[in-house]
Amino acid sequence: MRQIRNLLSVSEKDPNSSPRHPIGVVSARTGLPQDVIRIWERRYKCVCPPRGDTGRRLYTDEDVERLRLLKKAVCGGRRISDVAQLETDTLQQLVTEDQNHVPVEVSAPAPAATDVPQAFLDQAVEALENLDRNRLHRVLSDASVEMSGPEFRTELIVPLLATIGRRWQEGSLRIVHEHLASTIVRSFLAVPRTFPQGVHPPRIVVTTPSGQYHELGALMASAVAEEAGWDVVYLGASLPAEEIAAAVKQVGARAVAMSLCYRETDSHALAELNRLRHLLGDEIPVFVGGNATGCIRDRLVEAGVEVPSDLAEFRLGLMAVMSV
């Protein structure tokens, strides 16, 4: 109760001054460890929040925003010492620019292709922008009827997810959009396909490592794997290595696919992948894709996982495994 009163007090009592947050909240909101926030202040003076009565740092929303930008800049490959002192505006520009130069993973949608998928894509994006769940579902549903299965997956679902990912990074779509899209797209991929009697396609487990909460990449991998004729077991996001290994064993999967988003948790994700590699033995290939892989490609390869550079390569990798 005291806590609540306290948390609200600033904005209630003094709506003019921006609310001030302790370092714990800032850490939670930015995803930066508290230590890092302090050391950045000590070394680079990138944000110097005023202190409360007892010497505690009190951050404004602007500080939080600035730290978010700094984090993005660092994730984008900049050095903290280079960007720490920049004006927030400059920083914003820099980050936006960096993100627009990230190579998009998807095989670029053929420029002058048939317009049918594009039309559905546009409609789907528009429905998503309006958070119109029913319309989005209807568009996808119509498309899945009108288009062939492979076309539906590679020409609509994959580009749709890629678009969402790009626009989310740009900031022109919010997290809700991503969540809603994940939910709906999931439901289209979750329907098990019926295989002709006697045919037992190889199974693949698709998920993301513990700590990685974004599903877009994993959903794309699912679509591609289905497309390549695999029986996909999609397990959602953020699973510890042990869980993945247990699932692989239990369902008799012949491969694993995972997606890494951002470099945020490089070392954690790497450690998880190493553990997974260890737990699985040498039989089961692990495919890793996503935004984050570029910068740590070498280390991933060294860890013994496959790192296809785009979805087409992923598809080839799958087919190679399948034919063994």
Add this chain to the structure above:
Amino acid sequence: MRQIRNLLSVSEKDPNSSPRHPIGVVSARTGLPQDVIRIWERRYKCVCPPRGDTGRRLYTDEDVERLRLLKKAVCGGRRISDVAQLETDTLQQLVTEDQNHVPVEVSAPAPAATDVPQAFLDQAVEALENLDRNRLHRVLSDASVEMSGPEFRTELIVPLLATIGRRWQEGSLRIVHEHLASTIVRSFLAVPRTFPQGVHPPRIVVTTPSGQYHELGALMASAVAEEAGWDVVYLGASLPAEEIAAAVKQVGARAVAMSLCYRETDSHALAELNRLRHLLGDEIPVFVGGNATGCIRDRLVEAGVEVPSDLAEFRLGLMAVMSV
């Protein structure tokens, strides 16, 4: 690269001794802040890991497990000072016992009801235990045909989710099971229902607060809300207050439902709910349910959200809002 070698070194070089982890890894695996791990050691000596050459703590897997148990005990309402010194075995017993005494939120499945739902339920649980995605999907699909809509949701989906939740807490189901079930159940709830022309049922946004990753409760809420005639916009887990508020505004929702699992992040979740309350204005009721609500009921109420004590009460609350 050095990092990788280092991370693997122990288990590679010396497979006999259990691998030893730095405090960061332990924090990530247990979800306890580093500060808390250290202060528990300093004050209560609950785990006293040996130190490396440079004085750094190195934890074994057993230490991690013990800390997990301690955390569970504390979440269950025990005081750390009371349990810190217990033997690990005793601790395990205590935790299991505590969890079995948690009031199950669901209106207990009528003991001697018709056996049809029970049969489906058993089949579904069995399919889930085997991680047999296709069979689980088939069972639910069959059930949705054979049973009426309301029956399907309240007699099968809700008890199924409740069972999974209970067994997950007990430890007899793993996280993968929970993930797989969420994925599949989601796909059944995601299909938008068609309403008779001219009828515009009120919308409700269902999700969990940022930091709360378990979907089971939110899925149950979805089922109940659909059942009560609402148009459900399900947004998955872990959304910040701002996102939820934006979604509510954009889709014109008349209510919000969220689920809290565990007390892990009490204060964070509370703060989020307060922010949400603030952002939404006074028009939109917010329903909060789940395991975690018991202990902080008063503070939740004070924060201005509705806290139905079970799903039946939630249903009543929805109907009250609807008829306004």
Add this chain to the structure above:
DNA sequence: GACTAACTTTTGTCTAGGACAATTTTTGGG
């Protein structure tokens, strides 16, 4: 006896600055 206010204990968060591990970049030699 019930209710509230004030005090006490328990628990977790935050601070400081220094040590050092992990990673990247620079420098120098073959």
Add this chain to the structure above:
DNA sequence: CCCAAAAATTGTCCTAGACAAAAGTTAGTC
């Protein structure tokens, strides 16, 4: 030009103490 050693950069971990927040207790009042 390439490889290895050295240097710079960056993040993690350490101690110990102060104090904020929450839970529990006691005392005082109606």
